[in-house]
Amino acid sequence: MNDFENLSISSAIEGLANKNFTSLELTEFFIKKIEKNKDLNCFITSTFDKAIEMAKISDQKIKENEARPLEGIPIGMKDLFCTNGVRTTAGSKILENFVPFYESTVSNNLWNSGAIMLGKTNMDEFAMGSANTTSFFGNVKNPLGSKVNKELVPGGSSGGSASAVSSGLCLGSTGSDTGGSIRQPASFCGLVGLKPTYGRCSRFGMIAFASSLDQAGPITKTVEDSALMLQAMVSFDKRDSTSSRQSIPDFSDFKKLSIKGKRIGIPKEYMIDGLNSDIKKIWDSGISWFKSEGAEILEISLPHTKSALPTYYIIAPAEASANLARYDGIRYGFRHNADDLNDLYQKTRGFGFGKEVKRRLMIGTYVLSAGYYDAYYLKALKVRKLISQDFEDSFQKCDLILTPTTPNVAFAIGEKQTNPIEMYLNDVLTVPASLAGLPAISVPSGFNSEKLPIGLQLIGKPFDEISVLAAGAVIEESRGF
Amino acid sequence: MTYVIEGKKDSWQVVLGLEVHAQISSKSKLFSVASTNWGSDPNTQVELVDCGMPGALPVINEYCVDQAVLTGLSLNAEIKKMSIFDRKNYFYPDLPQGYQISQFEHPIVGRGHINIEIEGKVKKIGITRLHLEQDAGKSLHDQDIKNSYIDLNRSGCALMEIVSEPDLSSPIEAAEYVKKLRSILRYIGSCDGNMEKGNLRADVNVSVKREGEKLGTRCEIKNVNSIKFIQQAIEFEAKRQVDIIENGEKIIQETRLFDPNKCETRSMRSKEESHDYRYFPDPDLPPLIISDEKVISLKEKLPELPDEKKDRFMREFNLSSYDAEVIVNDQGTANFFEKIVKGRDSKVVTNWITGEVFSYLKKINKDIKNSGIAPEKIGSLIDLIVDEKISNRQAKEVFEEYMKSMDDATTFIEKKGLAQLSDQSEIYKIIDKVLSDNPKMVDDYNNGKEKLFGFFIGQVMKISKGKANPKLVNELLVKRLKE
Numbered sequence: 001m002n003d004f005e006n007l008s009i010s011s012a013i014e015g016l017a018n019k020n021f022t023s024l025e026l027t028e029f030f031i032k033k034i035e036k037n038k039d040l041n042c043f044i045t046s047t048f049d050k051a052i053e054m055a056k057i058s059d060q061k062i063k064e065n066e067a068r069p070l071e072g073i074p075i076g077m078k079d080l081f082c083t084n085g086v087r088t089t090a091g092s093k094i095l096e097n098f099v100p101f102y103e104s105t106v107s108n109n110l111w112n113s114g115a116i117m118l119g120k121t122n123m124d125e126f127a128m129g130s131a132n133t134t135s136f137f138g139n140v141k142n143p144l145g146s147k148v149n150k151e152l153v154p155g156g157s158s159g160g161s162a163s164a165v166s167s168g169l170c171l172g173s174t175g176s177d178t179g180g181s182i183r184q185p186a187s188f189c190g191l192v193g194l195k196p197t198y199g200r201c202s203r204f205g206m207i208a209f210a211s212s213l214d215q216a217g218p219i220t221k222t223v224e225d226s227a228l229m230l231q232a233m234v235s236f237d238k239r240d241s242t243s244s245r246q247s248i249p250d251f252s253d254f255k256k257l258s259i260k261g262k263r264i265g266i267p268k269e270y271m272i273d274g275l276n277s278d279i280k281k282i283w284d285s286g287i288s289w290f291k292s293e294g295a296e297i298l299e300i301s302l303p304h305t306k307s308a309l310p311t312y313y314i315i316a317p318a319e320a321s322a323n324l325a326r327y328d329g330i331r332y333g334f335r336h337n338a339d340d341l342n343d344l345y346q347k348t349r350g351f352g353f354g355k356e357v358k359r360r361l362m363i364g365t366y367v368l369s370a371g372y373y374d375a376y377y378l379k380a381l382k383v384r385k386l387i388s389q390d391f392e393d394s395f396q397k398c399d400l401i402l403t404p405t406t407p408n409v410a411f412a413i414g415e416k417q418t419n420p421i422e423m424y425l426n427d428v429l430t431v432p433a434s435l436a437g438l439p440a441i442s443v444p445s446g447f448n449s450e451k452l453p454i455g456l457q458l459i460g461k462p463f464d465e466i467s468v469l470a471a472g473a474v475i476e477e478s479r480g481f
Numbered sequence: 482m483t484y485v486i487e488g489k490k491d492s493w494q495v496v497l498g499l500e501v502h503a504q505i506s507s508k509s510k511l512f513s514v515a516s517t518n519w520g521s522d523p524n525t526q527v528e529l530v531d532c533g534m535p536g537a538l539p540v541i542n543e544y545c546v547d548q549a550v551l552t553g554l555s556l557n558a559e560i561k562k563m564s565i566f567d568r569k570n571y572f573y574p575d576l577p578q579g580y581q582i583s584q585f586e587h588p589i590v591g592r593g594h595i596n597i598e599i600e601g602k603v604k605k606i607g608i609t610r611l612h613l614e615q616d617a618g619k620s621l622h623d624q625d626i627k628n629s630y631i632d633l634n635r636s637g638c639a640l641m642e643i644v645s646e647p648d649l650s651s652p653i654e655a656a657e658y659v660k661k662l663r664s665i666l667r668y669i670g671s672c673d674g675n676m677e678k679g680n681l682r683a684d685v686n687v688s689v690k691r692e693g694e695k696l697g698t699r700c701e702i703k704n705v706n707s708i709k710f711i712q713q714a715i716e717f718e719a720k721r722q723v724d725i726i727e728n729g730e731k732i733i734q735e736t737r738l739f740d741p742n743k744c745e746t747r748s749m750r751s752k753e754e755s756h757d758y759r760y761f762p763d764p765d766l767p768p769l770i771i772s773d774e775k776v777i778s779l780k781e782k783l784p785e786l787p788d789e790k791k792d793r794f795m796r797e798f799n800l801s802s803y804d805a806e807v808i809v810n811d812q813g814t815a816n817f818f819e820k821i822v823k824g825r826d827s828k829v830v831t832n833w834i835t836g837e838v839f840s841y842l843k844k845i846n847k848d849i850k851n852s853g854i855a856p857e858k859i860g861s862l863i864d865l866i867v868d869e870k871i872s873n874r875q876a877k878e879v880f881e882e883y884m885k886s887m888d889d890a891t892t893f894i895e896k897k898g899l900a901q902l903s904d905q906s907e908i909y910k911i912i913d914k915v916l917s918d919n920p921k922m923v924d925d926y927n928n929g930k931e932k933l934f935g936f937f938i939g940q941v942m943k944i945s946k947g948k949a950n951p952k953l954v955n956e957l958l959v960k961r962l963k964e
Contacts, residue, residue, distance in 0.1 A: 082536045095535065104527060104536060205536040212764035240538050241766050321766050322568045325579020326533035330631070345572055368570070368759035377761060 004029045005168035006271050009073055009225040012171055016062055016072050023062065023072025023116065026171075027055035030074045030118055034169045037143075042164035044137045046119035048447045054116040061114065070232050072308045076164045076173035079120035080127055081107045081174065081216070082205040086117075090207045091125040091135040091157075094327045094352030096413045104205025105237045106174060106216045113232035118170050119291035122160030125354045126324065127181055127209040130426035131333035132159025133354040133413060142189055142410050143167035145255030148450050152410040155185030155426075162189040172220040172229050176206060178213045179312050180405075180430025183442035186219050187455030188410035190444045193219045194226045197463045198437030199244030202237030208323040210316035211242070213434050223443065224471040227251035230465065246463045254469035262467070265398030269305035270429055272407060278448035279404045286402055286445055286456045289478035290471070300398055302390040307383045308432040312425060314367050314380035315435070321364030327352065349447050359420065388436040400471050403429055405442040429457065439465045443472040445479050483805055484651030486689065493689045495719045496696055497649035499711075501662055503641045503672040504616065504680035505548045511615050511639035512539030512582060519678055523621075524634035531618075531637040533577030538765050541566075545639040548671040549589050550611050550771060550779050553806045554639055555665050555786055556608050558593025560776050564612075570759045575618035575631050583642075585760040588612035591767065595665065597657040598806055606658055607646030614640050641672070647686065647696065652712035659683060660810065660915055664787050668812045682706045687718045689726070697722070698732040701744050702739050714739040718746045736916040790815055798827040807835050813850030820856035821863070829863055837880045844881075854884065861890035870894065871901050871948060903950040905957065908941070911949065912961050915940040926962065932960070 004012070004026055014057060031048045043194025051074060058072035082088045082100035089095045103111075103304055111117070124134040131153035132140040140159040143166050154163040158175030162404035164183035165173050175182035177195035194217045201216040203321030208214060218229035231251045237243040266287060271280075287297055329335035336351050338344035353361070367376035396403065416422045433440040439462070442455040456475060458469035486493040510517055513528035529537035539776050565587040568580040590611035596603050618636035621905050622629045643662065649655050663674035663681060674681045683706075690697035700722070717739075722732050736755065737746040785793070791805045794815070800808065808831060809815045817838075822830045838859060842852055862883065865871045871894055875882075883893050902908060915937055916923055926933045941954050 038569075054743070088535070090535070098535070100535070102534070102536075203536075204538050207535045208765075210764070239540060241540050242764075318761060320582050321759075322570055322761070325570060325572065326577060328572060328574075328579060330574050331532055331577060332534070351893075365759065368761055370757045372759075373759075452853065 005033070007171060008222045009171045009220060009228050010222065012073055012247050013070070013228075017067065020064075023055040023058040023074075024052065026072065026462075027051050027074045027116055027118070030170055031317060034118060034164075037167055037169060039142045040143060040163050040167055040168055040169075041138050042121055042140055042160045042167070043076070043119040044089055044091065044122050044135075044160070047086055047117050048119070050086070051116050051118050054111075054266060058114055058116065068112070068114035070228065072112065072116060073114065073171050074116040074118050075110065075229075076119060076121040076170040077107055077110075078158055078174045078176055079123055080176050080207045082207065083107055083117070083120065086120065088120065088207070089137070091102060091137060092353065092357070093136040094251050094348070095207075096136065096334060098333050100205070102205060105202035105239065106206060106233050107236060108205075109235055109369040110174070110229075110232050112342060115232065121158070121164055121173055124157035124159065124181075125357050126207070126320070127154040127157040127176055127178055127214075128320070128356050128360055130180070130184055130423055131411070131413070131416065132156040132163075132185070133417065134354050135407050135468050136354060139413050141300060141413070143412065144190065144452060148452065152452075153413050153415045155188035155406075155410065157181040158185050158193075158219060162186055162191055162193070165191055165219050165221060165222070167190070168218050172225055172414050174216060174229075174233070175219045176209075176214055176216050177430075177434065178316060179434045180427040182219060183216045183455070185424055187405035187442045187444075187453065190453030191219055191221060191260065192223055192226045192441065192443055193440065193455075194230060194441045194465070194468070195218065195434070196230060196234065196465055197244070197246075197439045199242055199246070200234045200439075200463070200465070202235060202240040202243045204237050204239040204243075208319075210319040211323060212319060213312075213316060223254070223469055223476050224252070224440075226441065226472070227254055227469050234390050244463070246341075249466055251465060251469060254269070254466045254473060257466060257470035258294075259290065259471055259474050261296065262400065262471070263296045263398040264290050264471070265298055265300035265394050265401045267300050267302045267305065267394070267403060268402060269302050270403040272428060274407055274425075275404065276408045276448070277444075279407065279409070279454050282446040282454045283402070283404050283456065284477075285477060289474060290402065293474050293478070298398060300394045300401070302387075302394060302432065303388045304383060304390050305432055308387055308425065308435055309428050310379045311383045311387065312427065312431040312435060313363070314376050316370050317360040317364030318338050318377050318380075319364070321368065324353075324357070324361060358421070384435050386434055389458075391432075391436045391438060393423055399461070400467055401459040402471075403457045403459065405429060405457040409450075409452040409454060433457075433459045438462060439468050440470045441468045443475045445475050484653070486719055486723050488727045489732065490727050491691050493719070493723045494692060495650055496647045496688045496690060496699075497715060498647040498686040498699075499645045499655060499683040500656060500686070501643045501645075501659065502682050502684070503552075503643060503666055503674070505518045505545050505639040505641060505671055506673050507542060507544050507548065507639055509542055510637040511542055511545050511613065513637050515637065517638050519680075521634055523634060526634045527636065531577065532633050533579065539763070541766065541769065542639065545613065546589070546769065546771070547775075547779060549611060549641055550637075550776060551669050551783065552666065552671045553590030553593065553611055554644075554776070554780055554783055555591040555669050556590070556595055556611065556643070558608055558611065559591035560771060560817070561587065561589055561591055562771055562773075563587065564589040564769045564771075566613075566763045566769065567760045567842060568763045569614075573617070574629070575620045575633070575636065577618065577633060577636055581615050581617065582763055582766070583614035583760075584612035589771070591784075595658070595661055597654060597661050598802070599654055599657060601802060604648075604654065604836060606648045609644040611641055611643045611647050614642060616640050647688075652715040654683065655715055656708045656712050659711060661787070664810050668784055668786055674730050676706050676708070679706055683711055685711060685718075687715055687722065688732070689719050689722045697726075697736050700732065700735055700737050700746075702737050703749060705739050710739055710741050713741070713744050714746055717744060721746065744933060755901050784812070794818075798822055800827055800831060802803065804831045804835070811848065813848055817849050817854075817856050821860040823862060825860065826867065829867065833859060833863055841881060841884055858884070858890070865890050865894060869901055869903060869952075872947075872951060875901075875947060898948075900944050901950050902948040903953055905953070908945075908949055908953055908957050909961070911944050912937070912954070912958055915944065916961065923962075934962075937962075950964075
């Protein structure tokens with residue numbers, strides 16, 4: 001049997017087309033691998049029977065020369081995307097037994113492109129977390145922990161997705177990014193994670209955390225794979241009023257795009273206190289790679305960067321406090337025994353939600369309350385506009401912005417658990433692009449002294465994912481591994 | 482006449498403001514494609530958004546937006562180029578999302594006004610705003626001893642909340658305001674205005690004050706669903722407030738409910754207990770933008786509204802203000818009237834419509850538009866009366882039967898043998914018979930018992946089976962008796 005562990009999506013497509021192997025072989029390989037690596041806890045629900053059924057159909061299509069773009073490619077689906085007939089939990093007890101009777105647009109697009117679902121990947125509860133330690137279904141382990149003999153977090157919230165791709169349990173996976181939930185775990189697991197422009201991917205059927213920020217995207221091994229998966233995921237969707245009608249390019253065209261003459265902005269405000277020195281070094285390397293590719297490097301200023309994290313931690317919880325109000329035990333999901341209505345609400349939500357979710361719901365409720373709204377929520381909206389304006393101004397001068405993805409590399413499970421602020425700081429470099437709705441990618445760029453991966457982030461202009469991918473490819477080619 | 486409540490010590494004025502909730506007559510809901518059909522089996526008209534499923538998203542129904550704009554235009558109001566949908570957060574079992582999508586700070590329609598008429602005087606009532614919002618579902622507590630049930634068919638239906646200024650100062654004004662508003666909504670077709678089905682209901686804000694004083698503390702009476710109840714609720718509530726103040730106590734701002742059985746209002750919750758709804762802009766919905774072109778094209782679709790129609794009817798058909806008001810209140814009636822009145826006496830036509838036709842409609846519980854009554858059916862009957870082929874009294878007696886028959890007026894009257902007897906010699910024959918049959922009475926009459934005149938008339942009518950033209954009988958009898 002072939003070893004498909006290090007296979008990329010693009011090479012798998014080639015292998016399938018050349019009949020080097022079948023989708024069924026691929027799929028069975030990953031099923032076995034998932035079963036062998038249960039200790040990583042990447043999947044909440046596996047859908048092996050469905051995967052085999054889909055693989056057989058794909059093999060038939062390939063045989064008949066009717067292969068769709070991702071025909072026969074086994075992937076993991078973050079358990080935030082509603083899948084028809086397949087349990088969808090958002091990592092929460094409150095949806096422990098929830099089986100949707102509808103399909104999210106993003107997952108539907110992937111199935112229509114021929115992708116195969118191996119299962120639903122673990123995640124922080126309702127995507128609230130940066131270490132995948134808030135899931136009701138347990139922590140996810142980062143496979144790279146074995147390098148340092150520690151149990152490391154994979155990052156979050158798309159921790160199960162990142163860990164699964166990193167450990168070769170699937171060829172790619174979907175993630176969702178609200179403040180860094182694709183880019184940060186990708187960085188921690190040595191993967192490419194892309195958050196498209198807000199509105200590129202439909203949010204229909206994606207369980208909402210913070211509606212004005214949530215955006216689906218791929219987690220893959222290579223930039224090319226990222227483009228392939230992104231292509232399948234995006235669409236204008238009339239069922240999502242915030243879905244964009246912007247024309248969709250062929251993302252693989254990033255390969256034709258030269259970075260020569262492009263202006264890369266380096267924001268001085270991202271040189272934060274506590275930025276790991278190894279990461280700083282890699283950032284410098286990144287700058288030199290772009291220089292030698294003929295890009296122009298210029299220092300830029302995004303003056304409101306330091307307000308981004310507090311702004312994010314007001315807006316996201318505020319929206320979440322309303323988005324999660326529907327989980328009340330009345331119509332579906334977990335319901336606790338109760339004496340009366342208030343008791344029902346209190347016990348259902350009290351026992352159904354985990355600690356971090358409850359913390360954010362309380363923050364969100366607080367900042368929207370009468371007497372506090374202006375000081376918190378309204379102010380946060382204003383600062384959000386300023387942050388967007390910062391980017392807009394900078395993009396007058398530069399085409400892309402290069403920053404580290406995270407201030408630190410993957411840490412041990414159990415660390416940063418005492419003070420929530422410490423955990424929130426993980427998102428400090430990813431949150432600004434989220435607030436501005438901009439496309440951003442994290443690309444593995446080097447390692448720290450312990451051989452743990454370090455990712456660099458590239459932020460692009462609205463709907464300019466192609467340039468972001470092209471710049472990502474420069475890092476891939478220049479980094480020397 | 483000003484409405485005044487005489488307390489034990491002082492005279493009091495009432496200040497009223499209404500928040501009318503009007504369900505938009507649309508096929509589907511405000512943010513989903515589920516049907517709005519009334520009276521279907523519970524929970525059969527529910528899409529993902531309407532039951533708050535995870536990952537469900539609202540998508541605005543453009544038809545509902547158009548109806549709100551049309552309504553705004555008909556209320557002489559400002560149409561906002563940009564409005565915002567907000568989430569109004571509270572927990573309730575029949576509120577599946579845990580919030581209602583509404584409009585708080587930036588409604589779709591701003592200031593406007595409508596005119597009402599009280600005792601012949603026109604009063605302008607200010608409209609503060611109109612906004613769009615979702616209706617909630619329905620909790621059913623009477624199906625089972627232990628459990629409550631929820632029907633989400635109504636969940637997500639489009640409502641317009643129309644808020645008036647505190648310009649109303651009597652129960653009758655409030656009633657006229659709601660009637661006028663309902664009439665306008667029906668004219669443009671944005672709301673059925675059926676209060677029994679609950680697709681028009683009002684929250685009534687009531688406060689009282691002495692003349693010259695500033696506005697008093699108000700209480701809000703929630704969800705009053707008939708015009709009669711609105712009046713009763715105001716009367717009770719205003720009196721209650723006067724009693725409290727005159728006893729030296731203060732009005733507590735609160736939400737109250739009207740109990741139509743006891744005809745009283747009861748406290749529901751005080752201001753302190755009221756929800757903090759934590760309104761904020763719904764991130765699932767971009768701002769609602771309305772183009773000038775849209776407003777212009779909708780303006781062109783506006784029909785002649787009740788006030789314009791009334792003016793025209795008064796001008797063209799010489800109707801009194803009161804009659805015109807009654808006729809134009811319902812568009813169907815106005816159209817019906819206009820079809821009949823051409824070439825006929827408008828007063829007679831008005832009387833017949835507001836008299837016999839209205840009471841017949843009430844009996845069959847239909848409005849004129851869907852009653853199936855052809856205007857010519859009434860018109861031809863009126864013609865026969867005017868031409869003295871049939872008496873007014875006879876026409877009224879057989880009206881119901883005539884309405885049910887398939888015959889035109891002439892045929893019906895012939896079949897019934899009702900045609901009026903106006904032949905002089907025939908009438909003389911009957912008169913002569915009556916007089917010769919009652920010689921003693923004739924003597925008494927001639928000796929001064931003039932009251933017997935009525936007896937002779939009665940006898941003639943009886944013999945003619947009511948067909949004799951009464952005017953002619955009168956005339957000829959006088960002549961005969963003089964001879």
